[in-house]
Amino acid sequence: MATKRPLGLWIAAAAGYAFLYAPLAIVVVYSFNDSRLNAEWVGFTLDWYDKLFHDQDMLTAAGNSLVIALTASAVSTVLGTMAGLALYRYQTRLLQVLVLAPIAIPEILMGVSLLIFFVFLDFTLGLVSVTLAHITFCIGFVAIVVRARLAGMDESLTEAARDCGASPWEAFRYVTLPLIMPGVIAGALMAFTLSIDDFVITFFTAGAGTVTLPLQIYSMIKIAVTPEVNAVSSLLMLLTLALIIIAAKVSPTLLRSQEGSAP
Amino acid sequence: MAARTVTRVGRWLVSGPPLLYLVVFFAIPSLIMVLASFRTPGEFGGLAPLVEEGRVDLNLDSYLRFFSESVYAQIFVKSVWYALATTLLCLALAYPLAALIARSPKRYRDLLLLLVILPFWSNFLIRVYAWMIVLGPNAALAKTVNAVFTWFGHVEPVPLLFSSFAVLVCLVYVHLPFMVLPLYANLEKHDQALLDAAQDLGANAWQRFWRITFPLSLPGVYAGAALVFIPALGIFAIPDILGGPENSLIGNVIKQQFLETRDWPFGSVLSIVLTVAALLLAGLAAWVARHNLGTPSSVREARA
Amino acid sequence: MKRLLLALLASLLVAAPALAKDVFHLYNWNNYIAPETIKRFEDFCKCEVVQTYYSDNEELLAKLAAGAKGYDMLVPTSNAVSTLIKGKQLKPIDKSPLPNLKNIDPRYLNTPFDPDNKYSVPYAMSTTIIGYNDVKMKELGLPTDTWAVIFEPRYLEKVKGRITVLDSADELFAAALKYLGYSANDVDEKHWKEAANVIKKSRPYWAAFNASSYIKELTVGNIWLVHGYSNDIFQANLDAQAAKRPFHILQGMPKEGAVLAVDNMVMHKDAPRPDLALKFMNFMLEGKNSAELTNLIGSGNPNTDAVKYIKPEILKNPAIFPDKAVAAKLEQLKDFTGAQRRLRNRMWTEIKAGR
Numbered sequence: 001m002a003t004k005r006p007l008g009l010w011i012a013a014a015a016g017y018a019f020l021y022a023p024l025a026i027v028v029v030y031s032f033n034d035s036r037l038n039a040e041w042v043g044f045t046l047d048w049y050d051k052l053f054h055d056q057d058m059l060t061a062a063g064n065s066l067v068i069a070l071t072a073s074a075v076s077t078v079l080g081t082m083a084g085l086a087l088y089r090y091q092t093r094l095l096q097v098l099v100l101a102p103i104a105i106p107e108i109l110m111g112v113s114l115l116i117f118f119v120f121l122d123f124t125l126g127l128v129s130v131t132l133a134h135i136t137f138c139i140g141f142v143a144i145v146v147r148a149r150l151a152g153m154d155e156s157l158t159e160a161a162r163d164c165g166a167s168p169w170e171a172f173r174y175v176t177l178p179l180i181m182p183g184v185i186a187g188a189l190m191a192f193t194l195s196i197d198d199f200v201i202t203f204f205t206a207g208a209g210t211v212t213l214p215l216q217i218y219s220m221i222k223i224a225v226t227p228e229v230n231a232v233s234s235l236l237m238l239l240t241l242a243l244i245i246i247a248a249k250v251s252p253t254l255l256r257s258q259e260g261s262a263p
Numbered sequence: 264m265a266a267r268t269v270t271r272v273g274r275w276l277v278s279g280p281p282l283l284y285l286v287v288f289f290a291i292p293s294l295i296m297v298l299a300s301f302r303t304p305g306e307f308g309g310l311a312p313l314v315e316e317g318r319v320d321l322n323l324d325s326y327l328r329f330f331s332e333s334v335y336a337q338i339f340v341k342s343v344w345y346a347l348a349t350t351l352l353c354l355a356l357a358y359p360l361a362a363l364i365a366r367s368p369k370r371y372r373d374l375l376l377l378l379v380i381l382p383f384w385s386n387f388l389i390r391v392y393a394w395m396i397v398l399g400p401n402a403a404l405a406k407t408v409n410a411v412f413t414w415f416g417h418v419e420p421v422p423l424l425f426s427s428f429a430v431l432v433c434l435v436y437v438h439l440p441f442m443v444l445p446l447y448a449n450l451e452k453h454d455q456a457l458l459d460a461a462q463d464l465g466a467n468a469w470q471r472f473w474r475i476t477f478p479l480s481l482p483g484v485y486a487g488a489a490l491v492f493i494p495a496l497g498i499f500a501i502p503d504i505l506g507g508p509e510n511s512l513i514g515n516v517i518k519q520q521f522l523e524t525r526d527w528p529f530g531s532v533l534s535i536v537l538t539v540a541a542l543l544l545a546g547l548a549a550w551v552a553r554h555n556l557g558t559p560s561s562v563r564e565a566r567a
Numbered sequence: 568m569k570r571l572l573l574a575l576l577a578s579l580l581v582a583a584p585a586l587a588k589d590v591f592h593l594y595n596w597n598n599y600i601a602p603e604t605i606k607r608f609e610d611f612c613k614c615e616v617v618q619t620y621y622s623d624n625e626e627l628l629a630k631l632a633a634g635a636k637g638y639d640m641l642v643p644t645s646n647a648v649s650t651l652i653k654g655k656q657l658k659p660i661d662k663s664p665l666p667n668l669k670n671i672d673p674r675y676l677n678t679p680f681d682p683d684n685k686y687s688v689p690y691a692m693s694t695t696i697i698g699y700n701d702v703k704m705k706e707l708g709l710p711t712d713t714w715a716v717i718f719e720p721r722y723l724e725k726v727k728g729r730i731t732v733l734d735s736a737d738e739l740f741a742a743a744l745k746y747l748g749y750s751a752n753d754v755d756e757k758h759w760k761e762a763a764n765v766i767k768k769s770r771p772y773w774a775a776f777n778a779s780s781y782i783k784e785l786t787v788g789n790i791w792l793v794h795g796y797s798n799d800i801f802q803a804n805l806d807a808q809a810a811k812r813p814f815h816i817l818q819g820m821p822k823e824g825a826v827l828a829v830d831n832m833v834m835h836k837d838a839p840r841p842d843l844a845l846k847f848m849n850f851m852l853e854g855k856n857s858a859e860l861t862n863l864i865g866s867g868n869p870n871t872d873a874v875k876y877i878k879p880e881i882l883k884n885p886a887i888f889p890d891k892a893v894a895a896k897l898e899q900l901k902d903f904t905g906a907q908r909r910l911r912n913r914m915w916t917e918i919k920a921g922r
Binding site (some may be wrong): 036037040042057064112115116119125133203204206207208209211212215216218219220221225 | 590592594597598618619620621622626629630633634635636637638727780783786787788806809833
């Protein structure tokens, strides 16, 4: 239901969007910059996009990042929603700590400890080890958002459903889930963002030959972060946006945010 | 009773999988590093062997070092200030955004939300580099700021880049979506009817916000604050790339332990102190939230 | 949604198993080998080269210390090689399939950290020197052949906020020690305190401690003077010319001396394909292949056979190919003991904390 949006709100929000997009505009515009440097505008060219499509390393890295991010965000959204529910309903102490701690702990420590752990288990480092690591730190973000969404929610609706004969799963699927869906989506978006941009943990848990986009780009930091990186960033954003729009069209009932309602 | 068993089973079904996952992939690896904080650094990096000549080599050296050399505590406090500032600025910037999206017609909400997070699917480094361009000494912003300062008599050029200002701006930028999303998730369920009723009773816009919207949104505020403050405490890349000579934060010091000094036990100690401090602060905030210290009595009654 | 998940899992499982082909895993600095060289090697050995990158020796060391494996060849700097040898992380080199080893200048062989080159073979070199904007330095009348220009306030005043130094305790302390007339590898605590004071006095004039974006800032013209690596400064100049800036970025070799970094090819002890690693080593010891890197990034070259393939303007550059007098003042950094590292880190943290 659309509610009143006063002019002051519009202006403040517009300022927020401007702040978000000013650097992004530079990123996209400079992907067409006819200069090796990412520093000032020289002229227009499509060379960098051309270079990108011939750069097997960069494309593989981008592909890996996408696959890892999609998998990690999917799994961590499921686990994180469960954790959020558990935190809200049962207030399990242990879970509270285990959910918050990965967010607090410095990434280097988590990366090194996971590496030692994987080596100890003789687990081959590769895409899977990176994905497992990403899921670990994403769960917390989803859980916290879902819990915040649940706060103040009226359990009587769920109880009523159970009284009418719904199984726990049905009560969740048809009553609770639609009500918390905006929280779940918000959590999933955060998890995806965290995964696709992670550097430190990925650095330590990637195998010899596993490259993700952040790893590839950070290694260029010394020589020059050329507009090719701007190009791949711009394309990745577009691609992700397209994927999400497609997913929304394919499963509309699942992703449509239900009308939130305070009872 | 069947119902109670079902509830217990339900409880384990819901909390079990995430608990199991986090115990295996987080708790156990972390215990390795907690143990490491009591060990001695290896002579060539890594850790010295745990069992040396039949004796277990555990000590408190690294902890003592943290508490005796005050420079580490000093940097730690500085990082807390930066994280706090980042959180408050994020809140101020994110609230209008989240409110606008939450109140928009349903068909636009998801799109507006996506627009907030879209910039963050580009690479982190490239976004920071973009800020270097915006804040560079020859760019429009710096020239304008310096012109204003000169007009007021301060002639020496004020650097925007490689300064605390640059670090703070970038910190806020990088953490903004993690404040917007939880706030939105909460604001989305606010009932306009409450606000309409309040307006009918004579409340003006500020009163409607401060006495109804804001208290109801507190869970979202706390969630966002947690998701901004806690990660911001440990950040190191931003000061590395656009910080000045005195903008080193605790995250940088921790990174140095692993990637320069090769003192893993000390790095562990610093990390543990950081994590414990962050969890304590989060716990404190949760306690405050639980006891509704920020909620006016009228809303508490309305909720009941 | 379920179908999407299954598709993702399937793609992960398919991508996981490696292709059954000869694969050579090279863990190297980024842009530290010309793409043409890689291609030629792949044709020569009929194998696939998979490169992963690191941007600092310490990243390499940290990862290996935590147990990572799967790499055939690494390219660490000498002091890191010393650490790896002592930590028993390297495989000894069988020199019989390396006939091209004779091409290396004997000055760079048989070093104190790897006598008899049991584990390492020199690959390329760089120095840590001064980089500057020639137009600005001339305008301000500043010297460019001494460390004094980054450590003395009478010079620093003129470039306040326009100079950066490396964000590396080892490099900056080495430069300060050299400036004070000591050896870069001096471990006397008193001398370290003197160096720390020199650094603290100059710190207010420096724009930043920066090891990553300083090249860009130099090329764009925001920064006029840097303490940096010779390869980076060479690159900055190429970029500046390509961007048609009205200045050159030049390398200044300080007369007090500087740090020399020799990067070496080594084999990891768990290398899956040591045979390919040896093939690669011999291939890179050929003058032609070695010269390609120098021509690309302006790195120093220990290979005598490479001289005839290197561009003449690079050969003439005294910062890349120093004459005997200057070469005598260059020092390679030695690794510290644990206690020394901790002391250095405390001093460095104080410097970075603004104390």
